[in-house]
Amino acid sequence: MDHRHAYPTHLRQAGRQLAHPGGAARARTWFVALICLAWLCIATAQAQASPWPGTAEAARSDWNAFQPPETGWVPVSVPNDWTRQWPGHDGVVWYRLQWDITDPPQTQGLYIHYLIHAGVISVNGVELQRDPSLVEPLSRTWNRPRFLLLPAPLLHTGRNELLIRVSGYHAYQPALGPVEIGPPEPLRAAYQRSYLVRQDLNWLHLGMGATLGCFFLVLWLMRRQEAAYGWYAARQAAWVAFTLNFVNTSPWPFGNTGTYSAVTSVAYVLYHGCNAMFVLRFMGRSWPRREAALWLLIALASAAMLMAPHEQLRLMRNVLAWASSALLLTTACVFGYLAWNGGNLVQRLLSLTALAGALAMVHDLLVFTRIMDDNFYLAPYTEPLATIGIALTLAWTFVTNTRRIESFNDEMHHSVTKARAELTASLARQHELELQHARLGERVNLAHDLHDGLGGMLIGNITTLERTNGPLPQDQVLDMLRGMRDDLRLIIDTASAQHYGELSLGELLAPLRYRMSQLFELHDIDVHWQVSDIDRLHLGATRSLDVLRLLQEALTNAFKHSRATRVHVTLARQARELELQVWDNGQGLAPGAASGTGLRSMQVRAQRLGAQLSVDSQGSATTISLRVPLPDVQA
Known part of the structure; x- marks a missing residue:
């Protein structure tokens, strides 16, 4: 598996930013500044002491x-x-x-x-x-x-x-x-410089290391796939444990110097192990077998150090020092090789800080083994170079990404504003089209109503006039005119409902009920209306018109053909359906009437309503029933 692209995304982005000529110049500036600062501290602490005069x-x-x-x-x-x-x-x-x-x-x-x-x-x-x-x-x-x-x-x-x-x-x-x-003053000044380097700077390094370690730990907990974060946090934890050795004034929390020193040595070894893992993950590498062997050796060495008898402590510490130094040198060499063969500028700069740490380690190893007669160690002063380098890399990346996000937000705001304007224009056009469509729909509905109602009546009346030999009786002509008038009123009522706002079925029924009641009373026909729970029922103009035309057709048939003396009309809402029933006590349906034009028209309207229409004629009574489902209608 190729892990060359596994290192954190933000570090790759930082590498691309640093690859810019201006970024490279700034990187060289801070790197040189850090090197100068570190060597200034070292030179200050290493000032030549005056020999003892006696x-x-x-x-x-x-x-x-x-x-x-x-x-x-x-x-x-x-x-x-x-x-x-x-x-x-x-x-x-x-x-x-x-x-x-x-x-x-x-x-x-x-x-x-x-x-x-x-x-x-x-x-x-x-x-x-x-x-x-x-x-x-x-x-x-x-x-x-x-x-x-x-x-x-x-x-x-x-x-x-x-x-x-x-x-x-x-x-x-x-x-x-x-x-x-x-003389006191020159010696006091030399003492203060030495105290600054040996104590104050170590405390500063501890604070920096602990802060960055916690920061990277939180980053790793939030993004577990970024293994480099976790290893860097572990590296900093081990570094803090080791650096405490330079400022602690007692072996607490341990009871003796031997245990304290053994734990410090183990922390030093763990630091180098975690550093090696960080370098590999930072460079996008994973070598499972070599890593397992490394940690097996670290575990064995740490156990041997912790269990070594007092007489063997010096030997064990020297062995661990040489082994840790070899691991650090190997890590620095691997880091440099990977960084300068396919790495970006960030990786190359940090590989230089690793090399500086390795050189300092060589000096410290010579001091530790007494090959050099001194007790000043350089590691606490070169390690912050890598720490500060990582911190500056993160800060640099954060600023770069923030600027990129701000630019993206500006572009997004411009795009949203443009899209909002286009959407507003589109909605305005759509609204205009909907208005035109609604007007066209109204005209089409009106045309259908005129065709199905008044048009059909006109054609029927014209046909009657053409087939009649001689003049029609005055009453028959008046009936034709009244029928066309009633149909025209029904169309006008439903059209008014669409134009001025949707009316309930009860409000639309009122004009038809009034006209038909007057017509039946004029011819001495007793008509009884039973209307319930439709005052707040809204079917829509088209469905309401179909229901009223069905009712009008049924009443017209009872008036013209049944010779009835009593008519009973029921229009009621029952649960989730509308029930319409017209009963008359006339002579019933004549043979062949079930296939007449009026009933066919009623059946077509019933199908359009999704309703059930039934006609029952028994002897001298006829019942026309209609059940209209109301699944989506609210009172």
Whole structure:
């Protein structure tokens, strides 16, 4: 499986941005600035110390000795690592430094670069400084410079003596660092510079590392597919655990120096393992077998370190130091090879910071193994280069993506505004078309109504006139005219309902009921209307017209052909259907009437309504029934 494109998307985007000539120039600027800052700190801390102006002797004793021994003193040079005089010695070594003052004494400054691990400082028999714990749990002041002011009354002309008691273990480079004595102000300034580098900058590095570690942890929790985030968070956690060794003043939370140092060594190994995994994921690589072998070795080495007896601690720490250094060098070389063979500018710049860390590690390894006589470690000052590089990469990417999002939002706003204007115009055109369609629909409906109703009646009346020999009776002519008038009124009523707003079926029925009731009463026909629950029933103009035409046709048939004396009309809403029934006590349907024009017209309208039409003629009575379903009608 090819993982070359698996590294975080935002880093690929940053690489494309940095590939721009302006981006490359800015990248080189901040990279050079960081390098200069780191080497400035190193140069400040590594300022050449003045040699001790007098003699120096050392003598060893056990942990509980609080007075220097009478014998056993040997000449030494300062700085001094006592394992050269007494290999394997754990406990206390006394350092006696003497110098001469020829003129009347003046206030002097005493600057001690370091002592490992804890100590007591006395001048001319007067104790000036004592660390909190000189036995286990032993105070850890190995990376803390000391400055003392020696007032003139404390000194005297002639031979003066500085006595320093140092408690330590042979496994942890027990030593007394450079000691300087002289005018207070220059030494105070040198002490402050050293304290800034050895303590304050380490606290700053801790804060930066912890903050970035938490930040990347949150990013990884939100985007689990970005494995580089998770490994970087683990890397920073291990780095914080290791860097605490430079500022802690006690082995807490552990009870002794050995356990604390073993855990610190394990954290150092884990840091390099997580760093290797981060580099691989950052470069889009995954080598499962090699990674499994790496973590198996780390687990075995960590277990061996934690379980090693006290006598083997120095050897185990040296083995882990060499192994970690080999892993760091390998990681830096792999990083550089991948970055400079197909990587982007961001990856190449960060590979340079990895190379700087590897070079610093070589220096630290030489110090740790005492090949170099020093106790100043460069790793805490070169590691922030990579940390700051990652932070700047993220910030750079964030700003770039923010600008891209803002540009996209502007384009989107312009597009939405344009689309809104087009939609408004389209809706206006659609509304105009709908109005035209509605007007056309009204005209078509009116044409159908005129054709089906008044047109049919006109044709029928014309046919009657053509087939009649001689003049028609006046009453018959009047009936024809009244029928056409009633049909025309019905069309006008339904058209008015469409034009002025939809009316209920009860409101549309009222004019027809009035006209038909007058007609039946004029001919002495008793008509009874039973209307219920239709005052708020809205069927729509077309369906209402069909129902009313069916009713009109049924009443017209009863009036013209049945010779009835009583007619009963029922129009009621029953649950989800409308029931229409016209009953008369006339002579019933004549043979062949069921296939007449009127009934065929009623059947067509019933089909259009989706209703059931039934005609029942028994003897001298006829019943026409219509059931119209009302699935979508609301009262």
